Amino acid sequence: MSGDAIRFRFSAEQAEFREMLRRYFGQVSPTSRVRQLMETDSGWDRADWDAMNAQFGLSGLHVPEAYGGQGFGCIELGIVAEEMGRALVCGPYFASSVLATGAILAGASDAQKRVLLPPMAAGTSIATLAWTEPGGSWDPTDIAMTATPAGGTYRLDGTKSFVPDGKTVDLIVVAARLPGTTGAQGLSLFTVPGDAAGLQRRALTVMDPTRRLARLDFRKVEATLLGDVGSALAPLSDTLALAAMALANEMVGGAERLREQALDYARMRMQFGRPLAAFQSMKHKQADMLLEVELARSAAWYAAEAAACGAPDRVAAASLAKAAASEAYLQTALHAIQIHGGIGFTWDNDTHLWFKRAKSSEVFLGDAAWHRERMLRAMGH
Known part of the structure; x- marks a missing residue:
């Protein structure tokens, strides 16, 4: 940029x-x-x-x-x-x-x-996007679901998994491919009503109940082509870069909230007649948390600016932000639990709500290693 x-x-x-x-x-x-x-x-x-x-x-x-x-x-x-x-x-x-x-x-x-x-x-x-499948790959070129032409429409066969709010939405945007194609070839987008015949939706058991995921089974489900046939790779790549940027900013918000809560508790909690925050080791930990969150925030807002400007490095910037925010959020959540001491390890402590979101967000849309590899590919390495 x-x-x-x-x-x-x-x-x-x-x-x-x-x-x-x-x-x-x-x-x-x-x-x-x-x-x-x-x-x-x-x-x-x-x-x-x-x-x-x-x-x-x-x-x-x-x-x-x-x-x-x-x-x-x-x-x-x-x-x-x-x-x-x-x-x-x-x-x-x-x-x-x-x-x-x-x-x-x-x-x-x-x-x-x-x-x-x-x-x-x-x-x-309310809609969602279904592209991931039970194999767990976030890469659109690994999609196996088939879309068979049937008159003026298509018939979808296959399974999608880890679909956000897939159990409750009204409309599903589905990524599938023409039979006999691989990679980017034949990859297309379709729309399917949430109550379509032949579609079965089942909620998945998730660690983080604040973000629901579902498994969708398609058996000859009638679908409408979205855009041009065989041209879905670029739109999907742009969408996933946008989603990675948004998720990175979401994670930064959660990490900052945890950091503030941990600092407030350290200031309030007394030990040996002094606030916990007065001890040198706690000051170092708080400084480390602040540094990690601010670095992740910088990456997240750079990715947002790159997306807003349509910059050539927007895909790489989004993956960098997702990788940085994933690690910062989870590490901040772990620090926050430890700072809260014994109460921090109980479910009654609200820190665990953000910890579960941090852990689920770490792998959602691809983990840090996957995004660093994606960033390098986007940069031509």
């Missing part, structure tokens, strides 16, 4: 937007509410989703105004992701407003965008 394209601070409007979101999420997503939603079948509440969209229109944040959205960009999307990660907001935002919306924006025709995006931007239609 060229030097004159880099911004080193948020605008006043963006800073105010962040403050409004932080106040709002702090009110609607306290840990007591997070724990309630974790016990429900869906993992989120439709009334909460509708209220959020009625007040902020977040589901259509980066959808162009021509398609019913607000027309903001990747910087604002990163702000939303960071504040949602900070508050552990339970809902289908990442599935619908990042993954599915990103895939439709990148791969659909203009006519399809005008039909699909307005209800998604309004929050009345």
